[in-house]
Amino acid sequence: MTKRAEPPMALAFAEAEKAGWRGEVPVGAVLVGPDGAVIAVAGNEVEAGNDAMAHAEMLVLRAGAAALGQKQLDGCDLYVTLEPCPMCAAAISLARIRRLYFGAYDPKSGGVEHGPRIFAQPTCHHRPEVYGGIDERRAGALLRAFFKERR
Amino acid sequence: MTKRAEPPMALAFAEAEKAGWRGEVPVGAVLVGPDGAVIAVAGNEVEAGNDAMAHAEMLVLRAGAAALGQKQLDGCDLYVTLEPCPMCAAAISLARIRRLYFGAYDPKSGGVEHGPRIFAQPTCHHRPEVYGGIDERRAGALLRAFFKERR
Numbered sequence: 001m002t003k004r005a006e007p008p009m010a011l012a013f014a015e016a017e018k019a020g021w022r023g024e025v026p027v028g029a030v031l032v033g034p035d036g037a038v039i040a041v042a043g044n045e046v047e048a049g050n051d052a053m054a055h056a057e058m059l060v061l062r063a064g065a066a067a068l069g070q071k072q073l074d075g076c077d078l079y080v081t082l083e084p085c086p087m088c089a090a091a092i093s094l095a096r097i098r099r100l101y102f103g104a105y106d107p108k109s110g111g112v113e114h115g116p117r118i119f120a121q122p123t124c125h126h127r128p129e130v131y132g133g134i135d136e137r138r139a140g141a142l143l144r145a146f147f148k149e150r151r
Numbered sequence: 152m153t154k155r156a157e158p159p160m161a162l163a164f165a166e167a168e169k170a171g172w173r174g175e176v177p178v179g180a181v182l183v184g185p186d187g188a189v190i191a192v193a194g195n196e197v198e199a200g201n202d203a204m205a206h207a208e209m210l211v212l213r214a215g216a217a218a219l220g221q222k223q224l225d226g227c228d229l230y231v232t233l234e235p236c237p238m239c240a241a242a243i244s245l246a247r248i249r250r251l252y253f254g255a256y257d258p259k260s261g262g263v264e265h266g267p268r269i270f271a272q273p274t275c276h277h278r279p280e281v282y283g284g285i286d287e288r289r290a291g292a293l294l295r296a297f298f299k300e301r302r
Contacts, residue, residue, distance in 0.1 A: 050221060069201055
C-alpha cells in the first residue's frame with residue numbers, strides 16, 4: 001500500500017511491458033484503494049504460473065483482498081491495459097470494484113463490451129462504472145507487436 | 152492424484168457439506184483427470200480465505216494446474232454441486248475442461264444455463280460437454296437448508 005507518483009494507468013502499462021518481456025501476453029493491471037493508494041500491481045502470469053487463469057486482473061484482485069484482509073474490495077478501482085475477459089469481468093463484479101478503467105477493446109475475447117457483456121446481464125449483482133478505450137492506441141500497439149513477433 | 156473409490160459427484164457433495172459446516176455457501180467441486188483419478192477436491196473458501204473469488208471450482212482448477220504442471224487441463228472433467236457462476240464458467244473454458252457435471256441449476260447467479268450463458272457465446276473459445284441437474288434435489292436442499300438457517 002505504498003503511494004506512488006505515477007498515474008495508475010502508466011503503472012499498468014509498465015506491468016504489461018514487463019509481462020511481454022517475460023513471454024506473457026502483455027497485459028498489466030493495477031488496483032487502487034479508495035484513498036488513491038496503489039494496493040497491487042501485476043502483469044499476466046499464465047506462462048510463468050502454468051495457470052490459464054493467472055490474468056493480471058485476477059492477480060491484483062486476489063492480492064488486494066489479501067492485503068486489505070477483506071473478501072470484497074468496495075471503493076477500490078481497477079486499471080487494466082486490455083478489456084477484461086468474461087472471467088475477469090465476473091471477478092470484478094464479485095469483488096465489488098467501484099470503477100474499471102481499461103485500455104484496448106478486445107472484440108475477440110473481451111467480456112465487458114463484447115461477448116457475454118457481463119455487466120449488462122440482468123443477473124449481474126454489482127456493476128462497476130466502466131471507462132474503456134484509455135490510451136487505446138498504445139495498448140493495442142503493445143499487443144500487436146507481441147503477437148507479430150510470435151507469428 | 153490418489154485414486155478414490157467414491158464417485159466424483161459424491162466427493163463433491165461431501166466437500167459442499169464440509170463447506171457449509173465452516174459457514175461457507177455449501178458448494179463443492181472435484182477435478183478428475185483423463186484417467187479417472189481425482190486430482191483435486193475443494194469446497195468454497197470465500198469466508199475463510201477472505202476472497203470473493205475463492206469458489207470451489209476456481210480452487211480445484213488452480214490446484215489441478217499446479218498438480219499437473221500445465222496451464223490447461225485438457226481431458227480433465229469437473230464435478231460441482233451447483234451451476235458455476237459466470238467467473239467459474241469462463242475459467243472452465245480457459246482451462247479447457249473436457250466435461251462439466253453440475254448439480255443444482257442457479258437461475259439467480261449461474262453462468263452456464265443462466266445469465267451470460269458463457270459457453271453459448273460466439274466468442275467462447277472452448278466449450279466443455281455440459282451435464283447439469285445431477286442429483287439436483289440433493290444439491291438444492293443443501294443450499295436451501297444453509298440459507299434458511301442464516302435468515
